[in-house]
Amino acid sequence: MPKIALFQMTSGIDPEANCAAIEQAARAAAGEGAAMLFTPEMSLLLDRNRARGAGHIVSQAQSPFVPRLAALATETGVTIALGSMAVALDNGKNANRSMVFAPGAAEPVTYDKIHMFDVDLASGESWRESNAYEPGREVVTLDDTPVGRLGLAVCYDLRFPALFGALGDRACDCLTVPAAFTRPTGAAHWHVMLRARAIEAQAFVIAAAQVGHHADGRETYGHSLVVDPWGEVLLDMGGEAAGLGYCDIDLARISEVRAQVPALANRREIAKS
Template sequence: MTSDLRVSMLQMTSGNRHAANQVTVDEAAHRAAADGCDLLALPEAAGLMNKDKEDARRQITTEAEDPFLLTCRGLAAKYGLWIQPGSTPVKAADGRYLNHGTLIDPSGAIVARYDKVHLFDVFLEGRKPTGESDRYAPGTEAVLVDTPWGPWGLSICYDLRFPHLYRDYAKAGATVLFIPSAFTVPTGRAHWEVLLRARAIENGAYVVAAAQVGDHEDGRTTWGHSLIIDPWGEVVADLGGDAPGQISVTLDIARVAAARQQIPSLENERDYTFTRIGAHETTPA
């Protein structure tokens, strides 16, 4: 297994057209290659962020025809980069869309596909209900992909709140967990960093969480604070919550095994039964 993984993480304010987002990623790939990186990581909805249903419908297409993914594949081959494009919407078989993540290797081939399993159907106080399942079909598979730096686990945004997904990845040997996101401001302020650090600590793995930031063309505002966290839970990169940006860091993959050796919770895990004790009525004496 290769030890050093040099990662470039991009924080974006994605727009409602593929073309502008393609330009952003083209520039980011050039910077990542110039900085000697192995991997470029992008946020959720990197390819398109558009809540106008009709306008989005006219743009969203299949994976094979998606212009953003075609650009990412071309850039991976041009620069010899691995690219984790975060996610972008593509057509699903039932007429809805898939929040679609991929991993592209340095030849430009898509070597792994992951569709967001847990959809953001929530009811935040003071805001309209968020029903991602109104437009998106859920994925049904967790995806772990082998790389020269060990297995990598794929996920997207709201998946972060379902720790068993990452536990399963870690038990299967994952060294890096990808959590590209577009967090809202209230949930980001309250939960983003603490949940990401928990996923890294409890699994002894690196977490790479590229995020959307700021005010978007479609009216949304996102939290930002793209983070990379090491297997001990230390934040090694934070792009802040004010503006787009990019940062490159080198991850020592050997630290995964070291963290798991010091706190072997994956090995210490035990099976158990579940018992629920109800309230008992008492008879007066």
């Protein structure tokens, strides 16, 4: 029964400080016997001022933090699921990229966020992620992680069931949904959607989140969660403070739920009209 750690962060506009916090968290998680550490979306840089943030965004190959996190995974023996970081692409845009660093691996496995957060909220907040970010196009899963087969998603992806249907078709044991949800949308939808995705995929959902007041002026919802395949919330880190939370993942629970309600086995293709 692997133990996992979730690092609920209040990431700011200084990547060095954010990376140092992740390093401290990974070492602490290793000391508590965690096999895997999950961090939120945009762990290394959360800056709504794109002109200011642009100076910190480089390609994955040029980033000093990628080899640093790879070395950290090897040093601690903890697999690090970096929720995401911004990386520069050749077309002038960026990717919102998740990275999973396994101990001893030279390069991370990556996933680029597919769905762009382009919305105008009733609170007056307006977001246009697609102005700066290129959407990903590939569904990504990893075998042989400490939590079995792991499916990757990021934040706004949560609202698109087709992605999670594809991950369910791949029989993932766990799904990770790192996020930086706003307070209004988080309060309305975060818990119910994460529980729904766990029930639909009959898998654990692990969602490390940003929390609190950030240096760029935004506020995020927090409530990093772990949900089991039956939809039960095993861990809720609340909406006030950054820090580490721990949860044991009983992988035997997956087969119990799938035997009780064989929804994945009974799924049928629906013809499009």
